Amino acid sequence: RKVDMLLDLEAILDKTEGFSGADIFEIIRRTLEAKVREEISGKIPDLVTADDILRTINSYEGRP
Incomplete structure (x- = not known):
């Protein structure tokens, strides 16, 4: 899959603080x-965006 190179990494990092590598x-x-x-x-799927990743983070039941 192709990834949008303009990902908002700060938002992703903020939301994944305390998460393990797994x-x-x-x-x-x-x-x-x-x-x-x-x-x-x-x-036809778009590029993987920060919003896609953040949506998955918000629904992830393994949240610390």
């Missing part, structure tokens, strides 16, 4: 999986 890996995996599901459903 948590962050899982968040990215889920974000990419959502893009694959979009593609399977017939949509």
